[in-house]
Amino acid sequence: xxRDYSKNYNDLTRAMKKLGTxxxxxxxxxxxxxxxxxxxxxxxxxxxxxxxxxxxxTVRCDGCIAFHVHxxxxxxxxxEEILETIGVAVLMGGGPSVVYGCEAMEALxxxxxxxxxxxxxx
Numbered sequence: 001x002x003r004d005y006s007k008n009y010n011d012l013t014r015a016m017k018k019l020g021t022x023x024x025x026x027x028x029x030x031x032x033x034x035x036x037x038x039x040x041x042x043x044x045x046x047x048x049x050x051x052x053x054x055x056x057x058t059v060r061c062d063g064c065i066a067f068h069v070h071x072x073x074x075x076x077x078x079x080e081e082i083l084e085t086i087g088v089a090v091l092m093g094g095g096p097s098v099v100y101g102c103e104a105m106e107a108l109x110x111x112x113x114x115x116x117x118x119x120x121x122x
Contacts, residue, residue, distance in 0.1 A: 002106060006111065058089050058092050086105060
C-alpha cells in the first residue's frame, strides 16, 4: 500500500506535460478548466482543493489523490483539514473510501515531511 506520492506527483506532472505536446488543445482546455475551477471565488481555493480531494478518494483515483493532497497543502490546508476531508469521503464512499482514505493519509504524511518539513502523523 505504501506509494511514493511525491514521485507519483512528479511522474504524473511530467506525463501530463508530454501529453500536452501530443494533444495540446485538450490539455490546454483541461488546464484552463482546472485553474478556473480552483481559483478563489465564493469558495476559497483551499476549500475547492479539499472538495476535489474528497471526490478523488470516492472515485478511487490514485493520481488525483496525489495531486489534490499536494495542492490542498499548497493552498494552505492543514493536516487536520485534510483528515476531516478524508472522513467526509468515507461517509460518502463507504468501505472503498476507507482504503483510498488511507492512501490520502499516506500522501499527506509524505508531503508533510517532504514539502512542509513537518513530522509525519503517526
